Amino acid sequence: MQNRLFEYIEKFVSLTNDEKRAIETLNMFHEFKKGTVLLQEGQYSSDAYFVLNGCLRTYYIIDSEEKTTEFYTELEGISPKCVLSKEPSEYFVSCVEDSIVTISNPDMENEIFEKFPKFETLCRIISEQLLAKNQNSFDEFKTSSPEKRYLNLLQNRPDLIQRVPQHQLASYLGITPQSLSRLRARLS
Amino acid sequence: MQNRLFEYIEKFVSLTNDEKRAIETLNMFHEFKKGTVLLQEGQYSSDAYFVLNGCLRTYYIIDSEEKTTEFYTELEGISPKCVLSKEPSEYFVSCVEDSIVTISNPDMENEIFEKFPKFETLCRIISEQLLAKNQNSFDEFKTSSPEKRYLNLLQNRPDLIQRVPQHQLASYLGITPQSLSRLRARLS
């Protein structure tokens, strides 16, 4: 699993053995069972998650209904809003599957940044890319109908449709589970 | 206008006179008339924009219809996707009002980063914050009905409803201009 992390990082910057060792000593690797809640609504937390294996999801509970807003699979990371805002979290993070995840926090990051400024460059680049990607997803969402969004998902993340329960997918698509069920029936 | 930029930056990091002068020599300040198109669909560009005064919007043309996805007003920045992807832009950027804008590009940024590493920290922090903000907006969008989204907008960016044409607001809310018109009638 370490290797998977290093390979990911080396898509952006090269790593010396020293740097790899520095990462290893941080002891960031954690394993969780399906259903484990990593972050609760209302909780203060400074933890960011990076998925090495498995699947996490973020969801709100609104009018006692779960509203899933995002799924994070292999090599995707979540830096929850509450980490930056330092306010209680508005949403939950939990494991859709058994998952292997790294957990880090700003203190660890700053420590690494000081020793190896390269990592700050890494984080800047990744943030910029995630922002562009997120903006793009948002644009696609705004400019598409639920049906188009579902077809899009089939194209771009077919794995999600397999590994994630329908009712979680539904709110991810901005609709009710019933509508998704109908939509699927309509398409076949 | 320079001052407005410095004040913004100094919300994140303090600036020495040296650093201010370095920024000034970059000559980033530009003034545009309402309606000016800064970026065309299909165009390659490495320019990022930061609004000091006025309002920019990003929009797609889909089936010969304009779909507005975002508005950028005072102290908001756009780093178009095509700058990072190095592919032709999928969308347009134009001025909703007469606007004063800084234009920068990765070369300028890297030059500054080398001289003043502090600016890379600045950019990382801003990216991280924008990402969190963008994710939050996306979440709100997904979990709200068009009506709720409109009411939200009234709350959070009432200025936009004044300064921006209805039909541009409509696609920003993910609906047609007719639906927005109806929705407004319904609410009063």
Add this chain to the structure above:
DNA sequence: ATCATTTCTTAACTTAAGTGAACGATTTAT
């Protein structure tokens, strides 16, 4: 100032999403 274009609203109609409820199917807990 006038004309042309664009924008906003309204209306009638169609289509799809929300809602509430029911019923197997599946999963989870004991």
Add this chain to the structure above:
DNA sequence: ATAAATCGTTCACTTAAGTTAAGAAATGAT
């Protein structure tokens, strides 16, 4: 293994959004 809870689908009904069209209002161009 069995009961309980959750999940996915279907149905009938309601509500709202998409679509097409038309006309009034506002804006922009000459």
